Amino acid sequence: MGGTRGYEELSVTINMANHSTATIEDLDQIINGLRVWHLALPVVSRRDHGIGSVADTMEVVILRLSTNDGLQGHGEASPWAVFTGTPEASYAAINRYFRPHLLGSRLGDLKQTLAVIQRAVVHCTEAKSAVESALFDLAGKALNKPVWALLGEKCRDSSPFSVSIANPDFAQDIALMHRLSDDGIGIVKLKTGFRDDDFDVMRMQTIRSDFPEFKLRIDYNQGLNSETALDSVRKALPFRPDFIEQPVVSHAYDTMAMIRSEIDVPLLADESIYGPEDMRRAIREGICDGTSIKVMKSGGMRRGIETASLAGSANLPAYGGDMFETGLAHLAGLHMLAVAPNISLGCEFYHSHYFLETDTLLETLKPVNGELFIPDEPGLGAELNEAVLEKYCLSQA
Numbered sequence: 001m002g003g004t005r006g007y008e009e010l011s012v013t014i015n016m017a018n019h020s021t022a023t024i025e026d027l028d029q030i031i032n033g034l035r036v037w038h039l040a041l042p043v044v045s046r047r048d049h050g051i052g053s054v055a056d057t058m059e060v061v062i063l064r065l066s067t068n069d070g071l072q073g074h075g076e077a078s079p080w081a082v083f084t085g086t087p088e089a090s091y092a093a094i095n096r097y098f099r100p101h102l103l104g105s106r107l108g109d110l111k112q113t114l115a116v117i118q119r120a121v122v123h124c125t126e127a128k129s130a131v132e133s134a135l136f137d138l139a140g141k142a143l144n145k146p147v148w149a150l151l152g153e154k155c156r157d158s159s160p161f162s163v164s165i166a167n168p169d170f171a172q173d174i175a176l177m178h179r180l181s182d183d184g185i186g187i188v189k190l191k192t193g194f195r196d197d198d199f200d201v202m203r204m205q206t207i208r209s210d211f212p213e214f215k216l217r218i219d220y221n222q223g224l225n226s227e228t229a230l231d232s233v234r235k236a237l238p239f240r241p242d243f244i245e246q247p248v249v250s251h252a253y254d255t256m257a258m259i260r261s262e263i264d265v266p267l268l269a270d271e272s273i274y275g276p277e278d279m280r281r282a283i284r285e286g287i288c289d290g291t292s293i294k295v296m297k298s299g300g301m302r303r304g305i306e307t308a309s310l311a312g313s314a315n316l317p318a319y320g321g322d323m324f325e326t327g328l329a330h331l332a333g334l335h336m337l338a339v340a341p342n343i344s345l346g347c348e349f350y351h352s353h354y355f356l357e358t359d360t361l362l363e364t365l366k367p368v369n370g371e372l373f374i375p376d377e378p379g380l381g382a383e384l385n386e387a388v389l390e391k392y393c394l395s396q397a
């Protein structure tokens with residue numbers, strides 16, 4: 001009996017440790033260190049999209065915040081010049097404009113700090129995302145809780161994993177799809193609208209005939225002209241994709257609504273919806289049947305969750321999208337979708353494993369049986385590869 005009693009006492013002790021009643025507001029640590037790196041990381045192939053291409057390297061900005069008791073928190077800004085902004089702007093926003101608001105601030109006041117950051121520079125949603133990630137990473141570590149536990153109620157343990165097919169050399173993408181199939185991946189998204197309809201239809205035919213195991217999604221990335229977009233989109237309908245995404249330029253809400261009314265496949269909005277403000281208008285104007293939620297577009301996990309919640313209120317599902325991100329940013333995306341029930345269409349956090357030669361994380365995120373699992377470690381669950389930060393650094397401060 002004595003042994004059993006001792007075991008019960010141990011269990012109680014562990015439970016209390018894991019269910020600390022301390023909250024973010026209780027944290028008295030002071031931010032006393034800030035480092036920022038602008039990295040150019042080599043990629044394994046070229047990728048073309050309706051709005052632009054990425055080849056040779058992808059550029060990200062990594063932020064490290066430190067506290068007076070020795071904690072470190074990390075965040076990533078993953079801009080794309082033709083989509084959200086430039087790495088130079090993210091770097092300057094953090095290093096010049098956010099630095100004075102962060103250094104000397106109390107960790108327990110992080111929500112007030114982030115409200116100041118939000119107004120300190122217009123746009124720069126990726127830099128704001130990096131700061132939010134780093135502060136929540138610190139708070140999670142200080143409270144011994146994963147970031148998702150600081151954001152809301154966990155609604156899933158994993159998310160289906162989707163990989164985009166975007167190489168202008170389709171033979172290379174066929175080799176990639178064989179690898180994806182071997183890895184148990186169940187969803188591919190074909191990037192269309194960067195060459196011509198015939199090239200797109202040929203690739204849809206090949207995927208449907210040679211890879212019947214994949215769910216197929218189509219993303220034009222704004223690549224079509226509003227005048228002829230409907231004709232092009234109609235050519236994709238016989239392949240019965242899960243959805244067709246953003247055929248026309250972001251601000252063409254009228255055209256999005258018109259195309260949606262003319263087709264019987266769900267139409268998703270990506271570039272048309274950055275955050276809650278766009279989501280409200282998109283719902284009002286009926287431009288889509290769903291959306292992509294990206295930490296980088298939204299300006300942080302919390303705004304992403306707010307955007308997802310608005311979409312959910314209109315019964316619109318979403319997927320967890322990414323920009324050209326390393327594993328550190330993917331982690332922020334995973335913590336976001338852990339607490340957003342209607343981000344139910346999977347996630348696209350594939351760049352670190354299938355596009356980068358070397359990730360910023362020591363251990364790259366890898367899907368298991370076609371799913372990516374939500375981390376339960378304190379903070380983001382990130383362990384950075386310091387050698388990568390130095391080797392691929394363009395500038396640092």
Ligand SMILES: [Mg+2]
Nearest residue numbers: 219221245270
């Ligand atoms: Mg997209």
